Amino acid sequence: MTAFMPKINRFTLAFGVALAMSAIGAAKAEDGEYGVLMKTLANPFWGAMAQGVADGAKEAGVKYFQQAAESDQAAEPQLNLCNTMLERKPVAMITAAINSTNLLPCLKSAQDAGIKIVDLDNNLDQAVLDKEGVKVTFHIGSDNVAAGAQGAEYLVSKLGKDAKGPVLVIEGLSGNITGEKRAKGFADKLKELAPGLQIVASLPGDWDRNKSASIATDTLTAHPDLVAIFCANDTMALGAVESIYAGGKGEQVTIIGVDGNVDAVKSIKEGRLNASVAQLPYLVGKQAVENVKKALAGEKVEESVAVPTLVLTKDLIDAGKEPMLQYVK
Amino acid sequence: MSSETAQPGFWARVQRTSVERLHIRLESLLVLLGLSAAMALLSPFFLSLSNFLNILLATSTIGVLAIAATFVIGSGGLDLSLGSVMGLAGVMGAFVVVNLGWPSVFLVIVCILAGGIAGYINGQLVTRAFVPAFIVTLGMLGLARGLALVISQGRAIYGLPPEIVYIGQGRPFGIPMPVIIFVLTAIVAHAVLAYTRFGRHTLALGDSEGAARAAGIRVEHHRRIIYTLSGALAGLAGLLFTARVNAGDPTAGINYELTAITAAIIGGTNLFGGRASILGTMIGALIMGVLQNGLTLLAVQSYYQQMAIGAVLILAVFIDQYQVRKESRV
Numbered sequence: 070m071t072a073f074m075p076k077i078n079r080f081t082l083a084f085g086v087a088l089a090m091s092a093i094g095a096a097k098a099e100d101g102e103y104g105v106l107m108k109t110l111a112n113p114f115w116g117a118m119a120q121g122v123a124d125g126a127k128e129a130g131v132k133y134f135q136q137a138a139e140s141d142q143a144a145e146p147q148l149n150l151c152n153t154m155l156e157r158k159p160v161a162m163i164t165a166a167i168n169s170t171n172l173l174p175c176l177k178s179a180q181d182a183g184i185k186i187v188d189l190d191n192n193l194d195q196a197v198l199d200k201e202g203v204k205v206t207f208h209i210g211s212d213n214v215a216a217g218a219q220g221a222e223y224l225v226s227k228l229g230k231d232a233k234g235p236v237l238v239i240e241g242l243s244g245n246i247t248g249e250k251r252a253k254g255f256a257d258k259l260k261e262l263a264p265g266l267q268i269v270a271s272l273p274g275d276w277d278r279n280k281s282a283s284i285a286t287d288t289l290t291a292h293p294d295l296v297a298i299f300c301a302n303d304t305m306a307l308g309a310v311e312s313i314y315a316g317g318k319g320e321q322v323t324i325i326g327v328d329g330n331v332d333a334v335k336s337i338k339e340g341r342l343n344a345s346v347a348q349l350p351y352l353v354g355k356q357a358v359e360n361v362k363k364a365l366a367g368e369k370v371e372e373s374v375a376v377p378t379l380v381l382t383k384d385l386i387d388a389g390k391e392p393m394l395q396y397v398k
Numbered sequence: 399m400s401s402e403t404a405q406p407g408f409w410a411r412v413q414r415t416s417v418e419r420l421h422i423r424l425e426s427l428l429v430l431l432g433l434s435a436a437m438a439l440l441s442p443f444f445l446s447l448s449n450f451l452n453i454l455l456a457t458s459t460i461g462v463l464a465i466a467a468t469f470v471i472g473s474g475g476l477d478l479s480l481g482s483v484m485g486l487a488g489v490m491g492a493f494v495v496v497n498l499g500w501p502s503v504f505l506v507i508v509c510i511l512a513g514g515i516a517g518y519i520n521g522q523l524v525t526r527a528f529v530p531a532f533i534v535t536l537g538m539l540g541l542a543r544g545l546a547l548v549i550s551q552g553r554a555i556y557g558l559p560p561e562i563v564y565i566g567q568g569r570p571f572g573i574p575m576p577v578i579i580f581v582l583t584a585i586v587a588h589a590v591l592a593y594t595r596f597g598r599h600t601l602a603l604g605d606s607e608g609a610a611r612a613a614g615i616r617v618e619h620h621r622r623i624i625y626t627l628s629g630a631l632a633g634l635a636g637l638l639f640t641a642r643v644n645a646g647d648p649t650a651g652i653n654y655e656l657t658a659i660t661a662a663i664i665g666g667t668n669l670f671g672g673r674a675s676i677l678g679t680m681i682g683a684l685i686m687g688v689l690q691n692g693l694t695l696l697a698v699q700s701y702y703q704q705m706a707i708g709a710v711l712i713l714a715v716f717i718d719q720y721q722v723r724k725e726s727r728v
Contacts, residue, residue, distance in 0.1 A: 110700075134697035139704060142649040145639055149456035153694040156443040156452065170556050170645045174567050197556065244553030 103361060104159035106151055107137035107189075108167050113330050114350050115165070118189070121354025121396075122163070128355075129362045134159075144171035151175035161185040161206075161361045169194035169246075176203050185364055189357055190350075194246075206364050209357045209374040211348040213247050216378045217254025219346045220299050220325045223380050225262040227323055227343070233265035234296035237288045239274040239281050239309060241301040248276070248301040251327050255299045266296065274305040281305035282312040289316050297323040303333035303345050310341050329381050329397050337383050347379045352396045425717050426665055426681045429710075433685060437692030444695055451574060457687035458580035459484070459635045459642075459651075463658035464665075464683045465587045465676055466631035471659065471667050472591070472674030473624050474604035476531045479520060479538035480632045481654035485647070486542040487513040487636030492555040492646025495562070502559045509637040510630050516542055517629015521622035539655070546648040555646040566641025576638045583634065588676035600624060604671025660707070661686060664714040685710060 105122055107115050119135065126133045136154060138147035144167045151164065152175050162179050166172040169192060176186055180203055191210035198205060225232070238255060241248020252271060259266055270288055274281035281300060285308070289295055295318070300306035306326025313322045319341070326333055329347025336342035353376045364370045379385075379393045386394070437444045463480045470477045491509035494500045516538060523534040568575045591597035599620055602610045611617050639650050665682030667674040686707055693703045 135699075136694055136697070137700050139700055140652070142652050144643060144647055144650065145459060148643065149452075149690070150694055150700075152452045152456065153449075153691050156446070156449045156695055157697075158443075168554055168645075168647070170554060171643045171647070173644060174642065200557075242552065244551065 101132065101365075102157065102159050103131060103133040103358065104154045104157065104162045105133050105135040106147070106154060106162065106164045106172075107135065108141045108147070108165050108192075109139065109143070110137045111140065113332075114328060114348070118165075118350035118354040121351035121356075122358055123354075124351075125355035125358035129358055131358065131362060133163075133358070138167060141167060144168060148172055148175055152178070155179055155182065155184070158182070159184060160365060161187060163187040163189050163357050163361060164192075165189040166192040168192070169197050173197070173201050173203065176205075177201065180204060185361065187357055187361055190353060191247075205372075207360060207370050207372055207374055209360065210353055210376060211378050212375045213250035214254035215375075216327050216346045216348065217251040217256075217299075217301075218258035219378060219380050220251075220327065220344070221255045221258035221262060223325060223344050223346075223382070224259065224266070224297050224299070224323055228263070228266070228296065230263045231265060232263055232296065234267070234294055235269040235292040236266050237285065237292075237295060237298045238268055238271040239284055239298065239300040239305050240271060241273065241305075242275045243273045245276075248273075251301045252299075269295075274300065274308075276302055276304055278304050278308035280308070282308035285309035285312045286316060289313065289318060289322075293318075295322050297325070300324070300326045302326060303328040303330045303342075306342055306345065307332055307336055310336060314341065329379070334381065334386065334397065337381055338386060340383060343382065345381045347381050347397050349376055349379060349393065349396045352376050352393075425721065426678060426685065426714060429714065429717075430681050430685050430688065433688050433692070437688060437695070441692060441695040444692055449691065449695075451572075451577060453684070453687045453691045454577040454580070455574045456691065457683050458574075458576040459639050460654060460657050460661065460686075461580050461680065461683045462583055462631055462635040462638065463651075463654055464661035464679045465584060466628040466635075467655070467658040467662045468665070468667050468674045468676055468679045469587070469591065469600060469624050470531075470628045471662055471669060472604050472671060473600045473621065474607065474671030475524065475621065475624065476535060476659075477517075477520065477625065477628045477632075478532065478535040478655050479516065479542055480628070480635075480658055481651035481656075482539045482542035482546070483513050483516045483629055483632040484636040484639065484651035484654060485649065486516065486546040486549075487633035488640035488650050489546040489550045489555065489646040489648050491637060492558060492640055493549055495559065496555050496557055496646070502561050505558065505562050505640070506565075506637060509640070510633040513633020513636060514626050514630035517632070518622065518626040520629065521625030524625065525618040525621050543648070543652075550646060550648040552648060554648070556644065558641065558644050558646075562641050563644050564641075566638060566644070576642060579634075579638060583631070584676055584680050588680075591674065591676050596623075601672055601674060604668070604674070606672070657686070660711050664711060666718055682714070685714075 110116055136150045147167050148171050151172050155178055162184055164172055179186055185206045188205050188208040191208050238252050240252045256268055269292055272284050274284055298309050300309055303326035306324055310324050313319055323343045325343060326345040329345045333342055333345040356376055360370045360374060385391055466480055487509040490512045491505040494508050495502060495505045520534050520538055523529050524531050565575050599615050603620060607617055640646050661683035662679045663669055664685055665678030689706055690703055
């Protein structure tokens with residue numbers, strides 16, 4: 070019996086730790102609760118969106134619970150999370166799928182259970198959804214093609230429509246739909262507005278700061294008269310900015326990113342990065358919750374809700390008059 | 399003569415029986431049951447058949463990889479390429495069926511074959527080139543992942559034939575197919591490791607390579623088989639994953655090898671070989687599965703979930719080592 074005692078104690082310890090871990094942030098399920106499934110919060114973009122969801126839910130007076138995968142490549146773990154979340158019987162699932170297919174089995178079950186499905190940030194492919202027979206209540210997110218086009222509009226407004234010279238486009242990860250749309254939106258609009266500005270290279274920077282910096286350096290070597298660089302996100306734009314400044318061409322090359330993240334805003338304020346097309350993820354999260362509430366109340370919601378984007382420049386930030394600036398987080 | 403020495407206490411008898419017959423440590427089973435009880439108390443959604451199946455479904459790919467890890471680690475080896483090989487196998491299988499239009503059955507064959515070949519290469523390099531297993535399989539981790547990205551050009555190969563999707567999403571008798579395949583694999587693997595000569599040789603190898611050689615075991619040959627088996631199981635996991643998400647995803651299985659090794663260690667496998675049990679590993683995998691599932695049901699953020707799993711790993715090995723030291727003192 071005495072030998073038995075320490076064993077009990079060790080297990081009490083084990084359960085104690087497990088229980089303590091479980092108790093952190095533990096919550097009971099509520100009626101009419103929304104499930105929110107993010108990609109990963111280890112990225113300021115998703116952090117801002119989560120903040121928008123939180124504020125939106127508070128304003129709308131709805132309960133929600135949120136989960137996120139450990140990284141933006143954890144496709145199967147995210148599917149597991151989704152299945153588990155269904156056990157709490159939410160009335161709606163607001164999902165930002167890691168890719169266009171990984172959550173499909175879970176979304177099908179959700180649909181069968183009469184749960185409303187929302188595609189956050191346009192990660193689901195309508196063609197695939199149709200094929201699988203999954204009906205999404207609405208898609209919500211920024212229009213990435215429009216964001217790219219806005220980048221081109223900014224460039225032309227700065228350089229004039231008769232401007233000439235080589236332009237570099239740094240794309241996202243090859244095959245990533247978001248990056249493709251931004252790059253295409255930029256290229257098409259630029260061709261339309263200022264045909265003299267020639268895209269001499271369009272290369273994948275894999276969302277990577279370092280890779281993008283190398284591409285910018287190499288392109289500058291090949292085209293010393295480079296006039297502009299458009300990057301499919303801010304991380305890459307910030308990489309490009311540093312190498313262009315290091316090459317002493319900071320004044321000559323206009324650099325534009327997309328996202329409007331904290332670091333980009335800082336760089337714009339310092340006068341280094343020229344502009345970023347802000348996606349306002351905060352607003353996406355907030356409006357997602359608001360629209361779900363409407364849909365649940367039986368009101369009509371557009372099948373595709375486009376949240377506006379905003380071109381951030383030093384003048385705009387310094388003036389501080391733009392009302393949408395409050396959503397840049 | 400005191401009864402203490404002649405007759406071991408009840409607890410010790412139960413433990414010895416369980417260790418000898420089922421090759422598991424009772425502690426890990428108790429942790430699993432205790433954890434489940436705690437989750438059931440905390441969340442009204444935990445105790446249901448559908449949730450139980452969810453846990454098994456979520457554990458199935460990792461579980462199959464953990465079986466592979468148990469054999470390799472039990473033999474005194476290490477396979478860090480499990481997750482990457484799993485990704486490569488799934489991509490190759492999807493490639494031949496979707497892009498080349500081969501019949502569906504080739505997806506199954508190619509997945510397991512591709513995994514097996516990668517494992518065989520690991521085995522050859524470890525036994526013939528004398529490169530440490532850590533380095534060989536770390537190299538394979540990069541090679542396989544890179545090749546998967548090359549073949550798929552970085553994007554998932556979507557749209558598999560319905561009979562393949564059935565392997566991942568079908569539910570005969572209401573039980574998800576991956577769960578059925580996982581449980582059957584575990585039963586066979588348990589029988590092989592616990593009751594066959596192959597299994598005894600595997601553990602003998604992990605215990606002492608010199609002694610195994612002296613006893614006439616063909617050490618290198620045996621190691622090659624184990625690495626090939628490990629790769630083939632990773633291929634099977636790749637098949638389950640691919641069928642489940644209906645796409646050959648080149649990023650599938652990133653870091654899965656670490657989770658699989660963790661499951662084996664929690665289950666009582668000695669990281670340096672010689673002691674391993676599939677049943678123990680399954681309990682280890684389920685501990686992690688229950689923890690993840692329960693914490694998700696409780697809406698605990700994923701960061702805390704990762705912390706909880708890390709804490710359980712350290713705790714499990716602590717308990718295990720405590721027992722080992724106590725036994726060696728007797």
